[in-house]
Amino acid sequence: MVLYDHVCEICQAGVSYIRLLDPRGRVECRPIVDAELAALHPSLDPEACRREMHLVAPDGSVHAGGDAIRWLLGHLGWTRPLGWVAGLPGLRGLVDGLYRFVARNRYSISRCRGGSCRVPRPGGLPPGTPLRVFWACYWIGFFLRLPLLAATLVYYPAANTLAYLHTWRRRVDLAGGRLRVCFLGGVRPDLGPLFFGERFYSLVYDGLLIDPGSVLMGRSLVRHLGRLGRETREDFVGVVATHFHEEHVGNLDLAGEALGVPTFAGPATIELLRQPPRLPFMRRLIIGQPRPQGTLRPVLPLGDRLQGRTRTLRVLPAAGHSSDHVALYDPEERLLISGDSFMAAYFTSPNPDVDSRRWIQTLEGFLSLDIEVLTDGHGTIYTERADYGEVPWVVVRAHPRTLLGEKLAFMRWMQAEIARGVSEGLPFDVVEASLFPWGRPWAWKNWYFDELARLMSLGEFSRTELIRSFYRGEPTAERVPARFPRVWNLCLLTRRAARLGPGPGATT
Numbered sequence: 001m002v003l004y005d006h007v008c009e010i011c012q013a014g015v016s017y018i019r020l021l022d023p024r025g026r027v028e029c030r031p032i033v034d035a036e037l038a039a040l041h042p043s044l045d046p047e048a049c050r051r052e053m054h055l056v057a058p059d060g061s062v063h064a065g066g067d068a069i070r071w072l073l074g075h076l077g078w079t080r081p082l083g084w085v086a087g088l089p090g091l092r093g094l095v096d097g098l099y100r101f102v103a104r105n106r107y108s109i110s111r112c113r114g115g116s117c118r119v120p121r122p123g124g125l126p127p128g129t130p131l132r133v134f135w136a137c138y139w140i141g142f143f144l145r146l147p148l149l150a151a152t153l154v155y156y157p158a159a160n161t162l163a164y165l166h167t168w169r170r171r172v173d174l175a176g177g178r179l180r181v182c183f184l185g186g187v188r189p190d191l192g193p194l195f196f197g198e199r200f201y202s203l204v205y206d207g208l209l210i211d212p213g214s215v216l217m218g219r220s221l222v223r224h225l226g227r228l229g230r231e232t233r234e235d236f237v238g239v240v241a242t243h244f245h246e247e248h249v250g251n252l253d254l255a256g257e258a259l260g261v262p263t264f265a266g267p268a269t270i271e272l273l274r275q276p277p278r279l280p281f282m283r284r285l286i287i288g289q290p291r292p293q294g295t296l297r298p299v300l301p302l303g304d305r306l307q308g309r310t311r312t313l314r315v316l317p318a319a320g321h322s323s324d325h326v327a328l329y330d331p332e333e334r335l336l337i338s339g340d341s342f343m344a345a346y347f348t349s350p351n352p353d354v355d356s357r358r359w360i361q362t363l364e365g366f367l368s369l370d371i372e373v374l375t376d377g378h379g380t381i382y383t384e385r386a387d388y389g390e391v392p393w394v395v396v397r398a399h400p401r402t403l404l405g406e407k408l409a410f411m412r413w414m415q416a417e418i419a420r421g422v423s424e425g426l427p428f429d430v431v432e433a434s435l436f437p438w439g440r441p442w443a444w445k446n447w448y449f450d451e452l453a454r455l456m457s458l459g460e461f462s463r464t465e466l467i468r469s470f471y472r473g474e475p476t477a478e479r480v481p482a483r484f485p486r487v488w489n490l491c492l493l494t495r496r497a498a499r500l501g502p503g504p505g506a507t508t
């Protein structure tokens with residue numbers, strides 16, 4: 001266990017590196033809280049802990065300063081040789097001296113206490129000072145983590161590619177075939193998983209085909225249906241869409257016709273599907289503009305129950321990700337088919353459809369259910385149940401309640417931070433940056449995806465939209481300006497992007 005000074009930007013950066021080098025989380029990093037120290041180890045003294053980093057090893061021994069650095073290097077996988085080198089006579093003294101120098105001067109090196117996680121109250125400092133201090137600290141945090149951010153630029157594309165290759169057009173049967181997962185794609189849609197790790201799939205559960213993919217994925221869907229075998233095809237009783245987004249509804253008519261079964265969606269989704277809103281260019285290009293659905297056979301409105309082949313599923317309103325979203329819940333299987341109403345616990349680049357306050361209510365509702373298996377809308381099943389086998393890149397061993405609770409806590413934290421920033425009259429770019437203190441993993445782990453999404457979607461999906469999502473439908477949302485990296489301000493494209501306000505009413 002490492003005890004660190006959480007109001008020091010350099011110490012926070014150090015912890016980010018420990019987290020990168022220790023993906024399994026064997027080293028616990030805790031901020032120094034005076035009242036807790038005695039319970040952690042009787043020899044820990046608050047003053048000494050603040051003077052230099054302290055580490056309590058699993059055998060109960062306590063290491064401090066340069067000694068703690070050597071212990072960490074020697075126990076974190078790749079850095080073991082460095083730990084050995086740092087312990088060589090001669091170098092040992094050098095490491096200790098260097099550490100002591102940085103520790104003694106850490107506040108003057110990183111310019112401010114608190115890091116970007118603390119926004120100083122404007123009234124507490126002379127006019128103009130607080131934001132200079134804030135931005136100085138923010139950029140120091142950024143540059144301290146530049147190697148870490150560069151590593152994510154290599155790591156995530158590589159991980160995305162591996163997941164994509166592993167699941168390419170594949171069908172995965174889980175729980176003895178009760179739940180089948182059909183990965184969909186197409187030439188252009190395949191850019192989605194490669195760039196953003198967002199894979200597309202359709203689920204087959206109890207005679208229902210759920211979320212049949214976008215128009216550009218029609219061929220892969222038809223291929224899957226062909227391979228399911230006549231018996232399974234004859235078992236189908238319906239095709240269902242969880243919400244109106246293009247990758248979930250584009251093939252409703254096609255699948256209904258191919259299987260000869262009725263199609264279902266929530267009443268609000270059906271309304272939107274009569275004339276689907278025109279998509280921004282990038283989504284049209286990669287995922288495909290949906291055609292009006294319900295033309296071949298009417299899409300039937302979902303009530304609060306949906307009859308599968310053998311079981312009755314509950315249909316739950318799940319607004320937040322989009323206003324029309326529904327989720328399906330099987331109490332017998334303790335399975336929640338959440339669609340996009342559960343994306344990653346730390347989802348930080350929403351689009352203008354997202355209403356975070358309603359999403360919080362939806363998550364609170366989910367947490368009142370008994371859930372053991374959770375399917376998200378983009379390729380991942382979360383469960384600890386052994387009857388759902390080990391399938392790398394598809395089944396993640398985590399309890400759904402833990403993840404839903406984590407997401408809810410994160411969203412509530414963001415809501416409180418934004419409300420505090422807005423009430424203090426801070427500029428929106430400062431409020432946005434304060435949601436991403438570099439010491440928190442989502443700030444640097446999501447940075448690649450968030451900024452790539454911001455660039456590629458011309459601001460439609462962005463961290464700025466995160467603030468708007470908490471004020472959806474209110475004047476505050478409209479006052480949050482689009483923010484782009486400087487280089488984009490030079491491009492004419494920005495003019496178009498600046499027009500992207502809180503989003504067209506038709507898509508919310």
Ligand SMILES: [Zn+2]
Pocket residue numbers: 243245321322340377
């Ligand atoms: Zn969606």
